[in-house]
Amino acid sequence: MVFRSEEMCLAQLFLQSGSEYDCISELGELGLVEFRDLNPSVSSFQRRFVSEIKRCEEMERILGFLLREIQKAKIAVPQEDESPLAPPPRQVLEIMEQLQRLEMELSEVAKNKDKLQRNLLELTEYTHMLKITRTFIHSRSRVSLILTQPLYEEFPTMETDSATGSTGMQRLGAKLGFVSGLIQRVKVEAFERMLWRVCKGYTILSYTEVDESLADLDTGEISKSFVFLISFWGDQIGHKVQKICDCYHCHLYPHPENDEERADVLDSLRTRIQDLNNVLHRTDDYLRQVLQKAAESAYTWVVQVKKMKAIYHILNLCSFDVTNKCLIAEVWCPVSDLANLRGALEKGSRKGDATVPSFVNRIPSSDTPPTLLRSNKFTTGFQSIVEAYGVGDYREVSPAPYTVITFPFLFAVMFGDLGHGVIMSLFALWMVLTEKNQNKKRSSNEIWMTFFHGRYIILMMGLFSIYTGLIYNDCFSKSLNIFGSGWSVKAMFTNQHNKTVQTNALLTLDPNVSGVFSGPYPFGIDPIWNLAVNRLSFLNSYKMKMSVIVGVIHMSFGVVLSVFNHLHFRQKFSVYLLFLPELLFLICLFGYLVFMILYKWLAFSARNSSQAPSILIHFINMFLEFNLVGLISQTGMQVFLLLIAVMCVPVLLLGKPLYLYWQQRGGKGLRRLNISCTALQFDFADVLLHQAIHTIEFCLGCISNTASYLRLWALSLAHAQLSEVLWAMVMRLGFKVTTEVGVVFLVPVFGLFAMLTVSILLVMEGLSAFLHALRLHWVEFQNKFYHGTGVKFLPFDFSQLPSVFEQDGLL
Amino acid sequence: MVSHSLALPMICFTTLWALVGVVAPFLVPKGPNRGVIVTSLILTAVCCYLFWLVAILAQANPLFGPQLKNETIWYLQYYWE
Numbered sequence: 001m002v003f004r005s006e007e008m009c010l011a012q013l014f015l016q017s018g019s020e021y022d023c024i025s026e027l028g029e030l031g032l033v034e035f036r037d038l039n040p041s042v043s044s045f046q047r048r049f050v051s052e053i054k055r056c057e058e059m060e061r062i063l064g065f066l067l068r069e070i071q072k073a074k075i076a077v078p079q080e081d082e083s084p085l086a087p088p089p090r091q092v093l094e095i096m097e098q099l100q101r102l103e104m105e106l107s108e109v110a111k112n113k114d115k116l117q118r119n120l121l122e123l124t125e126y127t128h129m130l131k132i133t134r135t136f137i138h139s140r141s142r143v144s145l146i147l148t149q150p151l152y153e154e155f156p157t158m159e160t161d162s163a164t165g166s167t168g169m170q171r172l173g174a175k176l177g178f179v180s181g182l183i184q185r186v187k188v189e190a191f192e193r194m195l196w197r198v199c200k201g202y203t204i205l206s207y208t209e210v211d212e213s214l215a216d217l218d219t220g221e222i223s224k225s226f227v228f229l230i231s232f233w234g235d236q237i238g239h240k241v242q243k244i245c246d247c248y249h250c251h252l253y254p255h256p257e258n259d260e261e262r263a264d265v266l267d268s269l270r271t272r273i274q275d276l277n278n279v280l281h282r283t284d285d286y287l288r289q290v291l292q293k294a295a296e297s298a299y300t301w302v303v304q305v306k307k308m309k310a311i312y313h314i315l316n317l318c319s320f321d322v323t324n325k326c327l328i329a330e331v332w333c334p335v336s337d338l339a340n341l342r343g344a345l346e347k348g349s350r351k352g353d354a355t356v357p358s359f360v361n362r363i364p365s366s367d368t369p370p371t372l373l374r375s376n377k378f379t380t381g382f383q384s385i386v387e388a389y390g391v392g393d394y395r396e397v398s399p400a401p402y403t404v405i406t407f408p409f410l411f412a413v414m415f416g417d418l419g420h421g422v423i424m425s426l427f428a429l430w431m432v433l434t435e436k437n438q439n440k441k442r443s444s445n446e447i448w449m450t451f452f453h454g455r456y457i458i459l460m461m462g463l464f465s466i467y468t469g470l471i472y473n474d475c476f477s478k479s480l481n482i483f484g485s486g487w488s489v490k491a492m493f494t495n496q497h498n499k500t501v502q503t504n505a506l507l508t509l510d511p512n513v514s515g516v517f518s519g520p521y522p523f524g525i526d527p528i529w530n531l532a533v534n535r536l537s538f539l540n541s542y543k544m545k546m547s548v549i550v551g552v553i554h555m556s557f558g559v560v561l562s563v564f565n566h567l568h569f570r571q572k573f574s575v576y577l578l579f580l581p582e583l584l585f586l587i588c589l590f591g592y593l594v595f596m597i598l599y600k601w602l603a604f605s606a607r608n609s610s611q612a613p614s615i616l617i618h619f620i621n622m623f624l625e626f627n628l629v630g631l632i633s634q635t636g637m638q639v640f641l642l643l644i645a646v647m648c649v650p651v652l653l654l655g656k657p658l659y660l661y662w663q664q665r666g667g668k669g670l671r672r673l674n675i676s677c678t679a680l681q682f683d684f685a686d687v688l689l690h691q692a693i694h695t696i697e698f699c700l701g702c703i704s705n706t707a708s709y710l711r712l713w714a715l716s717l718a719h720a721q722l723s724e725v726l727w728a729m730v731m732r733l734g735f736k737v738t739t740e741v742g743v744v745f746l747v748p749v750f751g752l753f754a755m756l757t758v759s760i761l762l763v764m765e766g767l768s769a770f771l772h773a774l775r776l777h778w779v780e781f782q783n784k785f786y787h788g789t790g791v792k793f794l795p796f797d798f799s800q801l802p803s804v805f806e807q808d809g810l811l
Numbered sequence: 812m813v814s815h816s817l818a819l820p821m822i823c824f825t826t827l828w829a830l831v832g833v834v835a836p837f838l839v840p841k842g843p844n845r846g847v848i849v850t851s852l853i854l855t856a857v858c859c860y861l862f863w864l865v866a867i868l869a870q871a872n873p874l875f876g877p878q879l880k881n882e883t884i885w886y887l888q889y890y891w892e
Contacts, residue, residue, distance in 0.1 A: 484813030509876035519815030532877030
């Protein structure tokens with residue numbers, strides 16, 4: 001990552017026909033350049049290489065079907081580490097053929113399998129039906145006259161009527177017919193009711209549920225069916241029954257006449273079912289074999305087709321030159337990569353068939369190039385959080401290298417806890433050490449991927465939190481006493497015997513008494529403050545002042561960075577008319593505030609604590625009271641600083657517009673800039689308005705932004721208090737129980753403490769501090785110098801292209 | 812209750828962070844990441860030194876002392892001294 005974005009140039013590539021495919025393939029592998037669309041007015045259906053793209057899409061369709069079948073059969077697709085290169089056009093036809101053959105084979109096998117399964121289902125249903133109607137017949141013959149319907153007792157003759165599929169029996173001149181079959185469970189009651197209404201009692205319906213649930217092939221759902229047996233008298237009733245059965249989609253099967261026939265049919269059915277099962281198994285095995293073989297090359301094909309399609313898209317962006325023999329492409333290329341670009345073109349030309357090599361030609365351009373900032377795996381995270389605000393203008397100073405340190409630092413100021421910092425660092429360290437495995441796994445859980453992409457950010461945040469935790473002397477809300485406290489209780493209370501201590505619940509240590517305070521704790525906050533009741537009085541004052549100091553320094557740093565922008569864009573006047581007034585305004589007012597803070601810390605001690613002034617009152621009085629008496633005294637100096645600050649405002653407001661106006665009118669000594677200035681459209685009112693907005697924003701912003709940095713105090717206070725509450729209300733309870741039960745009781749108490757620490761203090765507070773630190777960067781720091789209105793450089797790179805199949809989860 | 816001076820920690824930590832922020836940038840090997848590493852070292856030194864400095868200056872001349880419960884005072888009398 002660098003100070004500012006890289007220098008880019010516009011280049012023209014002349015690709016000889018015959019080698020253009022290979023050249024672009026090379027460029028795609030390297031990811032060097034960004035192609036510009038030279039045919040913006042042409043619709044995508046009229047472009048040159050539409051048929052090739054259609055072919056690629058056809059192949060992708062077949063590959064999608066193939067991958068879905070492979071996934072259904074639960075076969076894993078092996079992925080290679082090295083991605084294969086894009087295939088040359090002659091290999092494309094081979095792949096296309098292979099894919100089409102596979103598709104045909106698979107669909108045939110699938111069709112056959114479907115037919116076999118349907119057959120199997122029918123036979124199974126028939127078997128069930130036969131078995132169950134057997135019980136009907138036998139039970140019915142033993143049933144007494146409970147039923148009001150007349151029952152048949154004798155079967156004189158039987159004739160099979162194959163046309164209606166029912167068996168007829170002669171009895172008393174009327175023909176007794178049987179219809180048997182299967183019906184779905186949900187339709188049974190309606191079926192019965194319909195039969196009753198239509199046939200008016202000339203039918204007997206008996207049905208039972210089938211134990212096994214069968215799959216309905218058309219819808220694929222598994223449902224329960226009922227076997228039914230209808231016995232009826234008369235032909236017409238027979239027709240009506242037939243029609244009703246058709247209406248309710250029943251599966252009808254011929255009813256056997258007697259038991260021997262039934263047994264014969266059952267036997268034959270059994271053998272047929274066995275055969276069918278065999279065939280089905282074999283079909284499954286064959287299908288699996290085919291899919292296994294296809295799975296081996298599936299990944300290669302997917303990558304090859306993806307690369308091919310991308311290359312043809314790029315070729316569509318190019319235009320043909322006059323002689324129609326070579327393609328012209330316009331690319332944005334970083335100046336430092338021009339040599340690599342030439343090398344890639346040479347390599348591509350060698351692979352291709354062209355006699356003349358392709359070459360590159362740099363052309364001047366007045367368009368703004370896109371912004372490229374190179375980053376490694378560590379800095380990518382920080383780069384992305386800066387770019388979430390806005391991609392920098394071309395060749396603008398980038399805040400990203402500073403964000404690497406200041407962002408975790410500001411986070412840690414708000415999060416400062418040693419124990420929590422250690423946990424966060426360990427978590428991030430684990431993610432960093434196992435990053436190779438995680439990259440291979442490519443999980444689809446978005447939240448986890450977000451955390452994983454920010455692993456270096458979290459690591460830095462954790463490490464800085466350890467440091468600030470040591471300074472705040474806060475480890476799970478307890479303080480560490482490493483060096484020995486600087487406050488002495490003995491020295492305060494030796495001469496007073498135990499009476500004073502006994503009678504008063506709260507006593508204050510007075511630093512004026514000799515021996516009580518013997519020097520500041522060398523590293524961080526003194527551990528005695530953790531035991532003190534008035535702890536927050538001291539800490540609040542300390543943290544608020546610390547926040548203001550950090551804030552003013554951070555903002556001044558931002559203003560200083562704007563100098564580099566002014567100098568680069570050759571606006572030296574901006575240094576005097578923008579940067580200087582801004583810096584003076586900031587320093588004279590808020591730099592003075594910081595000075596007052598430091599002075600009060602150094603000059604006033606417990607001896608003259610009664611005279612120690614309140615900084616805030618002093619600062620406000622600086623604006624309200626104008627006392628010109630005595631220029632050398634403090635009031636005098638304050639007036640002087642205030643005057644400087646106030647004078648900066650009109651300079652900031654009017655300086656730049658007036659200067660530009662004077663320049664346009666042809667100011668002395670600026671003859672050579674005359675031409676460029678008149679070429680520009682100079683609108684005085686526009687510039688003045690712009691500058692007025694900027695002035696108001698800056699001056700009011702100074703005050704509000706400085707106050708905004710007080711969130712550093714607020715969040716660290718919230719974190720410390722939450723931590724203390726958690727300890728006092730959860731962990732202390734576990735320690736209070738002193739018997740042996742206490743040991744056992746401590747285990748769930750610790751579990752609860754750990755869970756609440758992670759969920760509330762680490763996750764919630766962590767996200768909150770992250771957000772606030774981000775806001776401080778984006779608003780308070782970056783609006784001092786950063787514009788962020790640029791376009792990002794998106795190179796043509798195969799590894800950056802998303803794969804449709806990966807998104808569907810098929811690969 | 813240990814007697815702490817202001818001068819000793821001041822010298823120690825100033826030299827420490829000066830080493831990190833001023834000397835270490837010259838020891839970074841040349842490579843594509845040199846700029847980032849040098850910037851990071853300087854910024855770390857500045858931030859951490861500033862933070863430590865503010866903490867110690869805020870306690871150098873305390874205007875008031877800690878207010879303790881009498882149980883704490885008993886405990887500290889016998890345990891810390």
